[in-house]
Every structure is written in C-alpha cells, then in structure tokens.
Amino acid sequence: xxxxxxxxxxxxxxxxxxxxxxxxxxxxxxxxxxxxxxxxxxxxxxxxxxxxxxxxxxxxxxxxxxxxxxxxxxxxxxxxxxxxxxxxxxxxxxxxxxxxxxxxxxxxxxxxxxxxxxxxxxxxxxxxxxxxxxxxxxxxxxxxxxxxxxxxxxxxxxxxxxxxxxxxxxxxxxxxxxxxxxxxxxxxxxxxxxxxxxxxxxxxxxxxxxxxxxxxxxxxxxxxxxxxxxxxxxxxxxxxxxxxxxxxxxxxxxxxxxxxxxxxxxxxxxxxxxxxxxxxxxxxxxxxxxxxxxxxxxxxxxxxxxxxxxxxxxxxxxxxxxxxxxxxxxxxxxxxxxxxxxxxxxxxxxxxxxxxxxxxxxxxxxxxxxxxxxxxxxxxxxxxxxxxxxxxxxxxxxxxxxxxxxxxxxxxxxxxxxxxxxxxxxxx
Amino acid sequence: xxxxxxxxxxxxxxxxxxxxxxxxxxxxxxxxxxxxxxxxxxxxxxxxxxxxxxxxxxxxxxxxxxxxxxxxxxxxxxxxxxxxxxxxxxxxxxxxxxxxxxxxxxxxxxxxxxxxxxxxxxxxxxxxxxxxxxxxxxxxxxxxxxxxxxxxxxxxxxxxxxxxxxxxxxxxxxxxxxxxxxxxxxxxxxxxxxxxxxxxxxxxxxxxxxxxxxxxxxxxxxxxxxxxxxxxxxxxxxxxxxxxxxxxxxxxxxxxxxxxxxxxxxxxxxxxxxxxxxxxxxxxxxxxxxxxxxxxxxxxxxxxxxxxxxxxxxxxxxxxxxxxxxxxxxxxxxxxxxxxxxxxxxxxxxxxxxxxxxxxxxxxxxxxxxxxxxxxxxxxxxxxxxxxxxxxxxxxxxxxxxxxxxxxxxxxxxxxxxxxxxxxxxxx
Numbered sequence: 001x002x003x004x005x006x007x008x009x010x011x012x013x014x015x016x017x018x019x020x021x022x023x024x025x026x027x028x029x030x031x032x033x034x035x036x037x038x039x040x041x042x043x044x045x046x047x048x049x050x051x052x053x054x055x056x057x058x059x060x061x062x063x064x065x066x067x068x069x070x071x072x073x074x075x076x077x078x079x080x081x082x083x084x085x086x087x088x089x090x091x092x093x094x095x096x097x098x099x100x101x102x103x104x105x106x107x108x109x110x111x112x113x114x115x116x117x118x119x120x121x122x123x124x125x126x127x128x129x130x131x132x133x134x135x136x137x138x139x140x141x142x143x144x145x146x147x148x149x150x151x152x153x154x155x156x157x158x159x160x161x162x163x164x165x166x167x168x169x170x171x172x173x174x175x176x177x178x179x180x181x182x183x184x185x186x187x188x189x190x191x192x193x194x195x196x197x198x199x200x201x202x203x204x205x206x207x208x209x210x211x212x213x214x215x216x217x218x219x220x221x222x223x224x225x226x227x228x229x230x231x232x233x234x235x236x237x238x239x240x241x242x243x244x245x246x247x248x249x250x251x252x253x254x255x256x257x258x259x260x261x262x263x264x265x266x267x268x269x270x271x272x273x274x275x276x277x278x279x280x281x282x283x284x285x286x287x288x289x290x291x292x293x294x295x296x297x298x299x300x301x302x303x304x305x306x307x308x309x310x311x312x313x314x315x316x317x318x319x320x321x322x323x324x325x326x327x328x329x330x331x332x333x334x335x336x337x338x339x340x341x342x343x344x345x346x347x348x349x350x351x352x353x354x355x356x357x358x359x360x361x362x363x364x365x366x367x368x369x370x371x372x373x374x375x376x377x378x379x380x381x382x383x384x385x386x387x388x389x390x391x392x393x394x395x396x397x398x399x400x401x402x403x404x405x406x407x408x409x410x411x412x413x414x415x416x417x418x419x420x421x422x423x424x425x426x427x428x
Numbered sequence: 429x430x431x432x433x434x435x436x437x438x439x440x441x442x443x444x445x446x447x448x449x450x451x452x453x454x455x456x457x458x459x460x461x462x463x464x465x466x467x468x469x470x471x472x473x474x475x476x477x478x479x480x481x482x483x484x485x486x487x488x489x490x491x492x493x494x495x496x497x498x499x500x501x502x503x504x505x506x507x508x509x510x511x512x513x514x515x516x517x518x519x520x521x522x523x524x525x526x527x528x529x530x531x532x533x534x535x536x537x538x539x540x541x542x543x544x545x546x547x548x549x550x551x552x553x554x555x556x557x558x559x560x561x562x563x564x565x566x567x568x569x570x571x572x573x574x575x576x577x578x579x580x581x582x583x584x585x586x587x588x589x590x591x592x593x594x595x596x597x598x599x600x601x602x603x604x605x606x607x608x609x610x611x612x613x614x615x616x617x618x619x620x621x622x623x624x625x626x627x628x629x630x631x632x633x634x635x636x637x638x639x640x641x642x643x644x645x646x647x648x649x650x651x652x653x654x655x656x657x658x659x660x661x662x663x664x665x666x667x668x669x670x671x672x673x674x675x676x677x678x679x680x681x682x683x684x685x686x687x688x689x690x691x692x693x694x695x696x697x698x699x700x701x702x703x704x705x706x707x708x709x710x711x712x713x714x715x716x717x718x719x720x721x722x723x724x725x726x727x728x729x730x731x732x733x734x735x736x737x738x739x740x741x742x743x744x745x746x747x748x749x750x751x752x753x754x755x756x757x758x759x760x761x762x763x764x765x766x767x768x769x770x771x772x773x774x775x776x777x778x779x780x781x782x783x784x785x786x787x788x789x790x791x792x793x794x795x796x797x798x799x800x801x802x803x804x805x806x807x808x809x810x811x812x813x814x815x816x817x818x819x820x821x822x823x824x825x826x827x828x829x830x831x832x833x834x835x836x837x838x839x840x841x842x843x844x845x846x847x848x849x850x851x852x853x854x855x856x
Contacts, residue, residue, distance in 0.1 A: 021576055021718055031643070031762045032575055135719040137573025145557075145565025147460055148449055148739030215459070273725060276704055290449055290732040291563040297701060298722035308719040311576030323753045334459045
C-alpha cells in the first residue's frame with residue numbers, strides 16, 4: 001500500500017479539478033488501484049495567490065524542476081498548457097522514468113510522435129485523454145473500443161466556444177459579432193478568440209483524433225482549416241429552411257488508405273445525430289466499416305469534466321505500474337500517411353449566389369456545373385427584396401473539392417454572377 | 429509471431445461477423461497485437477448447413493469439447509447464447525486456463541459474479557463488451573473512462589426492438605400491435621417477442637451496466653421491470669403535445685450509495701439527448717458527479733457491430749497475453765449493494781385519469797395529491813369527445829415511488845375517478 005506520488009504541473013482550472021477529484025474520490029480510487037494516490041508537489045506561477053481549494057503550502061513550488069526532479073514522484077500530470085517549455089519539461093520527466101498524463105492538445109498535436117517515441121524509449125506511459133473533448137473518453141474509444149474495426153470517418157464538434165456561438169445564432173437568429181461578445185462576457189470565449197473562432201483549436205484536436213483513428217501520423221499542417229467568423233445570419237436561416245444546422249465540424253475521412261482532414265463550417269442535416277449537439281457540448285461521430293454509425297457526447301471543457309479524464313488516465317498509469325507494464329503500448333501510427341488530393345476529397349456543397357436578374361441566367365449557371373461534371377441535387381432561384389439581384393441556392397450531389405473549385409472559379413469569369421455569397425460543405 | 433488460436437462457440441449472426449472481421453482486418457489486427465489471430469475450431473449445430481462465409485470444414489465441429497479442450501486454443505469466443513450449458517462450457521474453459529470473450533448478456537446478468545470470480549481464480553480474462561449495446565464500447569467506458577468519477581445515473585435505450593416499435597408509433601401514429609407485426613416481418617422482433625417487449629432483455633443489460641457503474645453486484649431480481657405492451661397511441665400523442673417522447677428506458681440511480689434500477693416506459697423531454705435516439709439504435713446516457721452529462725450512441729445489435737465489440741475484446745485479451753497480465757483486472761464490485769426503498773426512489777410522474785365530468789372533481793383529485801405530499805407541476809383538465817368522462821393530465825414534481833403509489837391507491841376508493849388510464853415516469 002505504498003502511496004503513488006503525483007507531481008502536478010499547473011494549478012489553474014483543470015489542475016484545481018484534479019486536486020478536487022483525487023481528494024474527493026480517494027476511497028474509490030484506492031479501491032480500484034490498491035494504493036493511496038497522493039499529490040506530492042504542485043508547480044504554480046505564484047505561491048501566494050488565493051485559491052478555491054485548500055492545499056498544503058509546502059507542496060507548492062514556483063520551480064518546475066522541484067516537481068520534475070522530485071525523487072519520489074512516479075507520475076507527472078501536466079495541466080499547465082503551453083508548448084515549448086512544456087515539451088522540455090515532459091521530455092525531461094520521461095528521461096527520468098516518470099510517467100506523464102497531459103491535457104495538452106497543442107503539445108500533442110504538434111509534438112505527439114516525438115513525445116510518444118520518448119515514452120516508449122524510456123518505458124513510460126504518456127496518456128492524454130483530456131486533450132480532446134474534455135470529459136468524453138474518445139481517445140480510449142478509438143484506441144481500444146474500435147481496435148478491431150477500420151474507421152473511415154470521424155466528425156467532431158470539438159470546440160465548445162464555436163458551438164455555443166453557432167447554437168445561439170441558430171436558436172435566436174442573432175448575429176455572429178453579438179453572440180461572440182456575449183460569449184466573451186460569459187467567459188465561454190477568450191478576449192482574443194482567434195484560436196477558437198478561426199478553427200485552429202479544432203484543427204489541433206482533429207490532428208490527434210485522425211492519427212488515432214487512422215493509425216497514421218497526421219500533422220497539423222495536413223488539416224485544411226476554415227473558421228466561423230464569416231458565417232452570416234442569412235446562411236443559418238437558409239440552412240434551417242432547407243433542414244440543416246450550421247456546425248463547425250472537424251471531418252477526417254479515409255478511403256483506400258488515403259486520408260483527408262479538414263475543419264470547416266458545415267451544413268448538417270437535422271436528422272443527423274451530430275446536428276442536435278448544442279451549446280458548449282462536444283460530440284465525436286465515428287463511422288467504422290464494421291460498426292457503422294456511433295457518436296460520443298459530453299462536456300468538452302470545464303474544471304471537473306476535463307479533470308475526470310486526467311484522473312482516469314492517472315488510474316490507468318497506476319494500474320500499469322502495479323502490473324509492471326508501463327510503456328508497453330505499441331506506437332499506434334503503424335500506417336504510412338497518404339493524403340487525398342483535392343480531386344479525391346468529395347462532399348456535397350451548398351452554394352449561395354447573387355446573380356443578375358434576367359432571362360437565361362439559371363441556364364448559364366447550371367451549365368457551368370455540368371461542364372465541370374458536378375451534378376446538382378437541388379436548385380432554387382428566388383427573389384430577395386433586400387438586394388437588386390436574384391438569389392440562387394444550389395445543393396450539389398457529391399463532388400470533388402477540385403471540381404467544386406473549378407466551378408467557383410468559372411463564376412469569376414461570368415458577368416451574370418455578381419457574388420458567390422456562401423459556400424458550405426454539406427453532411428447527412 | 430506464434431499465432432494466437434481462437435475457439436469459436438457458435439456460428440450464427442455474431443459468430444459469422446467475428447469470422448469476417450478477424451479475416452478481413454487481419455493485417456490491421458496483426459499490426460496491433462504483433463501476431464496472427466487464427467480461428468482454429470468452431471462449434472456449430474450442423475456441420476453441413478450452408479453458410480454465407482467460406483470456412484474450412486475441418487475447423488467445424490458439433491462437439492463443444494473439441495473446442496474447449498483443444499490444447500492449442502488460447503481464447504474461447506462464446507457467441508452461441510443460452511445460459512446453463514454455456515455457463516458449464518465457460519467455467520470449464522476457464523478451469524483449463526483459456527481466456528473468454530462473450531457476447532452473452534443473459535449469462536453475464538445471471539452468473540456474472542461467479543464467472544468473473546472463476547476467471548480471477550484461474551488468472552484468465554473474461555471480457556464481455558458485446559453483451560450490452562452491441563457496437564457501443566460502453567463497458568470499457570464505465571470501467572476505464574470513468575474510473576475516476578462517481579457515476580450517479582445511467583439511463584439506457586438498450587433494446588433496439590422496442591425502440592424501433594416506439595419510434596414508429598411516435599413518427600407514424602401507429603398502434604402497438606401493428607408496429608410489432610411489422611417489426612416481426614422485418615426480422616427486428618422475434619416470433620415470441622416477450623423478452624424484448626416486456627423489458628426483460630433491457631433489464632439484463634441494466635443489471636450489467638449498474639454493476640459496472642456503481643461497483644456493486646446488482647442482480648437481475650433487483651430490477652423493477654415494466655414493458656411496452658400497454659402503451660397506447662393516445663399516450664404517445666399526449667406525450668408529444670407536452671414535449672415528450674415515450675422511450676423504454678433502463679434507469680439506474682445512486683444516491684448516498686443507495687441504488688435503484690428499473691426498466692419502464694418513460695416520457696423523456698424532447699430536449700434531452702436520449703429523446704432523439706430513434707429506430708433500432710441504442711444509447712447509454714451516463715451522469716457522473718464530476719463529468720456531468722455524457723451519452724454514447726450506436727448500433728445495439730447486428731452481425732458486424734456486435735462482432736466489432738467481440739473482436740475488440742479479443743484484441744485486448746491478446747495484448748494482455750503478450751504482456752503476461754491476463755486475469756489481473758481486479759473485481760470491480762467492491763461496494764456493498766444497498767437498494768433504495770420505494771420511499772427513496774424519486775421521479776416526476778405523468779398520470780392520465782378519466783374522471784366524472786362534474787363540478788368539484790378537480791379539487792378532489794388535487795386534494796389527494798396534497799394529502800400524500802406530492803406536489804404538481806401541471807394539471808390539465810380537458811373534454812374528450814370519445815369518452816363520456818372528462819380527462820385529467822397531471823405531471824407531478826419529483827415524488828417518491830411510494831407516495832405516488834399511495835396517491836394511485838387512493839384513487840381506487842374515489843367514486844369520481846373512473847380509470848387511471850396511464851402512469852409514466854418522466855425524465856428531462
């Protein structure tokens with residue numbers, strides 16, 4: 001019953017949650033792992049800061065090496081965030097044979113392969129369930145639950161801030177800028193919201209999910225990213241009329257071992273399970289060749305949800321310690337990465353055009369699609385009293401991204417097309 | 429690279445799926461576990477039966493002991509179903525040191541503790557992910573994903589047949605008997621549908637989920653069961669008008685270590701994520717003190733979805749074999765089981781009454797609730813041209829099951845109450 005000693009890097013929101021759960025659930029944790037779990041040392045920025053939890057001041061330090069070099073500490077829990085410094089800390093911890101649990105999506109998206117290789121070399125565990133979709137155990141699910149299957153598609157609402165904004169825009173008909181402001185006031189969005197609203201945060205999480213799902217090292221630069229800042233109220237209104245919700249989806253797809261990963265605003269058919277994931281909630285939809293459609297739903301952030309995943313990883317590390325099998329997880333990325341070209345990436349598209357309001361225009365437009373072999377599911381031309389032009393709303397059948405771009409480029413050379421107002425990927 | 433040899437008990441729907449996945453995904457499986465996985469021997473009822481897969485006839489046997497006593501077989505995969513004979517086979521396999529993967533909910537619900545104890549005694553793995561909710565990795569999620577949390581509620585749509593019937597009744601306004609007939613014609617319901625429609629199948633699955641979620645050995649007889657055969661079109665219509673869907677929910681709850689488990693038709697607020705789980709799909713909603721609301725959605729049955737879970741368990745057994753750590757999973761049921769009394773089980777109720785259509789009746793009815801300290805959320809009295817009486821629809825606030833029963837019993841002594849037409853638990 002020798003206690004397992006944990007070093008905590010960071011005592012912000014998630015770190016506080018980790019302390020709360022390790023202390024509050026100690027009896028249950030001990031029943032599972034057979035030893036007490038003790039938080040031995042905690043790296044903080046300022047030892048004298050007031051905190052919402054009571055913690056022995058002797059455990060706090062402002063020097064990371066007090067934690068990482070502590071001889072009695074078995075496991076480092078990293079919840080401080082950041083990239084370069086944190087990477088140094090984690091590699092040093094691994095070099096000293098300490099296991100690592102991290103909630104750091106940025107680090108894992110950028111340096112995952114290096115860190116996992118260092119873990120294997122030092123026979124250490126590195127677990128990172130909390131790095132994607134907070135409280136949803138999606139990383140375990142991809143590694144273990146679907147170990148037997150060939151996953152062909154992962155679609156994720158993996159950023160709560162943007163889902164909150166889009167939900168509000170959809171439910172209240174509000175404008176993007178107003179809802180963003182409100183989200184900032186409520187603390188759901190950062191003062192500088194760029195990383196969330198431009199899709200970068202989601203792209204990092206999709207890098208991790210695609211790597212696990214497809215067993216190939218997907219890199220952040222492989223992800224095609226578009227954010228939500230250009231979404232208008234009208235787009236959402238038109239989407240709803242046609243039976244869609246606009247969601248910021250991370251979409252990773254595989255076909256014949258060729259993969260693509262993108263993050264973009266997407267119109268999702270309301271009957272699709274991911275369309276009704278609202279507010280700050282996250283969800284990951286996984287399609288496997290054998291299992292078919294599955295979806296995993298839960299809180300994507302927050303003190304206790306994220307800490308739940310961190311401490312579940314800690315329990316897994318301790319169980320491995322007891323069995324003497326840390327660091328035995330084989331590297332999962334055993335497949336060579338082959339990226340799809342734009343000719344191979346296919347989806348349906350929603351396209352909203354403002355066009356000259358005169359005879360023959362619709363024929364010219366549809367001819368452009370035909371020339372590039374993009375077939376159409378539906379075409380609606382309608383007057384819009386707010387603009388001098390006519391409006392055309394087109395939903396295509398599955399078309400390659402390359403072909404869709406060729407059509408859109410051809411509009412630039414057509415006098416009758418005044419504006420390509422919106423282009424969305426369509427799912428479901 | 430010595431191959432891992434598997435003995436398969438049963439070559440019906442799921443067994444066929446297991447063969448397909450093990451053969452079709454062999455390269456991927458080998459990349460993960462480091463050895464070929466070979467299905468060495470298969471128990472069938474009739475060796476000469478025509479099959480949809482090609483399999484070496486020399487591997488087939490009609491004698492279970494050819495599989496269980498086979499000296500080279502490391503793992504037994506049991507997908508034959510049944511209880512007593514199967515229990516004998518599995519205990520014998522464990523006594524011979526063979527690991528077991530089973531999809532058998534009946535067996536695990538009735539004899540789980542005995543089988544898991546035998547596994548531990550013989551240092552063998554017994555894994556049973558496929559026994560609940562087919563392709564959804566919910567057992568792993570409860571054991572590992574939420575190891576750090578205290579789960580307080582599990583609500584499951586864990587029977588696809590009844591969910592198909594209720595979905596059709598809701599979407600098409602059809603009657604129970606007609607939809608059941610249609611489900612039987614489509615192969616979604618058995619010729620004798622009792623086990624599904626009376627809630628017994630769901631009760632067995634809830635026994636397994638509650639045991640895992642609450643870490644206490646819940647027995648089948650602890651589950652209070654009511655099926656769907658008495659649900660009328662009118663009930664569903666009224667539910668929809670009030671913003672609810674009727675679902676057959678398994679509900680397991682814990683409060684201060686006292687637990688209750690029931691399966692019953694429940695009115696679920698349409699805004700609740702489980703309300704939109706339709707058709708033959710399954711979903712398990714899990715509420716944890718720390719993580720909050722989560723839900724896991726996917727196919728609950730079918731050849732390949734169920735086989736996905738079986739083969740994922742097989743991969744886990746083989747990984748444990750490589751590490752030499754089989755049978756080291758500590759028994760999870762470390763908590764003493766304490767069942768809630770009817771005084772402790774609380775929920776909202778929907779009650780539909782046919783009452784005498786005269787002055788003062790509503791006062792008498794509401795007085796009965798007040799006497800038993802059940803407070804009301806809403807009361808609607810309305811004429812119904814199809815009946816001579818008046819109709820009263822009541823939704824209560826949270827009330828104990830005992831108090832609700834006292835109210836219902838008091839109606840039997842009241843002349844003005846002609847019929848207690850329907851009573852539903854209400855969630856969301």
